[in-house]
Amino acid sequence: MRDLREWIERLREAGELVEVAARVDPRLEITEITDRVSKGGGPALLFTDVAGSELPVLINQFGSERRIAMALGTDRLDALGERIESVLDLQPPQGLVAKVRALGRLRELASFVPKMVRDGPCQEVWLDEPDLDRLPVLTCWPGDGGPYVTLPLVISRDPRTGVRNCGMYRIQKLDGRTAMMHWQIHKDGAAHLRDSEGRVPVAVAIGTDPATTYSATAPLPPHLDEMIFAGFLRGRSVEMVRCRTVDLEVPSTAEVVLEGYVDAADLRPEGPFGDHTGFYTPMDDYPTFHLTGMSMRRDAVYATTIVGKPPMEDFFLGKATERLFLPLIRMTVPDLVDMNLPLEGVFHNCAIVSVRKRYPGHAKKLMNAVWGLGLLSLTRCVVVVDDDVDVHDVSEVAFQAFSNVDVGRDMLVTQGPVDALDHAAPYFAYGSKVGFDATRKWPGEGQVRPWPEAIRMSDEVRARVDRRWPDYGIPGP
Numbered sequence: 001m002r003d004l005r006e007w008i009e010r011l012r013e014a015g016e017l018v019e020v021a022a023r024v025d026p027r028l029e030i031t032e033i034t035d036r037v038s039k040g041g042g043p044a045l046l047f048t049d050v051a052g053s054e055l056p057v058l059i060n061q062f063g064s065e066r067r068i069a070m071a072l073g074t075d076r077l078d079a080l081g082e083r084i085e086s087v088l089d090l091q092p093p094q095g096l097v098a099k100v101r102a103l104g105r106l107r108e109l110a111s112f113v114p115k116m117v118r119d120g121p122c123q124e125v126w127l128d129e130p131d132l133d134r135l136p137v138l139t140c141w142p143g144d145g146g147p148y149v150t151l152p153l154v155i156s157r158d159p160r161t162g163v164r165n166c167g168m169y170r171i172q173k174l175d176g177r178t179a180m181m182h183w184q185i186h187k188d189g190a191a192h193l194r195d196s197e198g199r200v201p202v203a204v205a206i207g208t209d210p211a212t213t214y215s216a217t218a219p220l221p222p223h224l225d226e227m228i229f230a231g232f233l234r235g236r237s238v239e240m241v242r243c244r245t246v247d248l249e250v251p252s253t254a255e256v257v258l259e260g261y262v263d264a265a266d267l268r269p270e271g272p273f274g275d276h277t278g279f280y281t282p283m284d285d286y287p288t289f290h291l292t293g294m295s296m297r298r299d300a301v302y303a304t305t306i307v308g309k310p311p312m313e314d315f316f317l318g319k320a321t322e323r324l325f326l327p328l329i330r331m332t333v334p335d336l337v338d339m340n341l342p343l344e345g346v347f348h349n350c351a352i353v354s355v356r357k358r359y360p361g362h363a364k365k366l367m368n369a370v371w372g373l374g375l376l377s378l379t380r381c382v383v384v385v386d387d388d389v390d391v392h393d394v395s396e397v398a399f400q401a402f403s404n405v406d407v408g409r410d411m412l413v414t415q416g417p418v419d420a421l422d423h424a425a426p427y428f429a430y431g432s433k434v435g436f437d438a439t440r441k442w443p444g445e446g447q448v449r450p451w452p453e454a455i456r457m458s459d460e461v462r463a464r465v466d467r468r469w470p471d472y473g474i475p476g477p
């Protein structure tokens, strides 16, 4: 999809969008409406009359399994994961046909490098005075410290390597030209500021095509440009246009662009913010974002989201990451069969993984692997089950864990970095993690008694009862 407008049309045609013409307040009212809609699995919403701003507000665009798949141009997220796997399959090709195919794949990858264009619609309206008050920035929850831009693509460059990064970090509006940049300690934007001489030029794009928006949330390694990944997902490279007041580029079809710099010497309290954990994240010091430029498309649409107790829109963005990145994880941890980050675990609190166990302690090896992997390393609780258990059936996983764990033997407690939003850890971003080995135990793992067999009816009797069910006169299965 070319831009947010094409996406809105697609949503409309698919019956996945409701336009709300009634006047609504960006302060709390939009949250309450959207929360009710997203908890009920409802549609994307386009509010066309928002008090205090000319811009309509799009929200909940990713808020269902169907919409996140549509957003990424697939009908099955796993299929997209398989496409990523095939592109990154680094086996040396055997034979001429395989070599030609491998070359084709490399050429395909090269075609997704972003394309520079001279003009972009995102600069149709240039504001001589940058003014955040023009935007319908939501105040999401009653205890929030102010209004927040919640779906921004924050673009900066690594001051050492020059590699671009694009991450989604909320921005708290202080006044028309000043805001707070909430890039957390483990994120690439924060690393850019740490490695800089105190100031980092930043451009913020709001309202892009959905694959590009999603890419800002994806946990890519720092040397991989999110705009290449976005090009791969949408099947054509992202067109970028040069900013006017900073040496950065932004997606040319963005609805709104903010230009400026983040200043490490100007730290101020950010928050509180009703976060995706379901709790308020308290105030903490973050660097200030000073605006030096601002532009918009004609008739711009403001894209945003709300987070809070799940399920909400961000749960589906996280699910996409889980499915798309699983094949990549398997490249370094091939014994990890499947993974589920259940919604009750709000991403960082719980990962359920399955293993095809081959040696004693294999499940514990997997826990340690998870604690060594990118942002997954922040996972507070890892549950490992055998590969014949469906990790997505949380009730079945709980049954296995409650039944199979002897805590003295099967529980591993360790310490290390935890998520910046983890409020249970005694220290900021540092705490304990636990792993539960819920697999069947072997003698080599200290199981001195025979492990019991799970109860299952014989196939012969099951087939007979299936066949004879109508004879019994019992309604139902």
Ligand SMILES: Cc1cc2nc3c(=O)[nH]c(=O)nc-3n(C[C@H](O)[C@H](O)[C@H](O)COP(=O)(O)O)c2cc1C
Pocket: 150, 151, 165, 166, 167, 168, 169, 170, 171, 182, 183, 184, 185, 186, 187, 188, 189, 216, 217, 218, 219, 220, 305, 307, 314, 317, 375
């Ligand atoms: C809706 C939404 C809001 C987010 N807000 C923040 C935020 O305020 N700060 C932050 O550090 N990460 C936030 N994240 C998570 C990051 O976008 C995510 O970790 C991403 O991979 C960071 O990019 P990076 O690896 O390039 O730093 C948010 C994610 C979503 C989906």
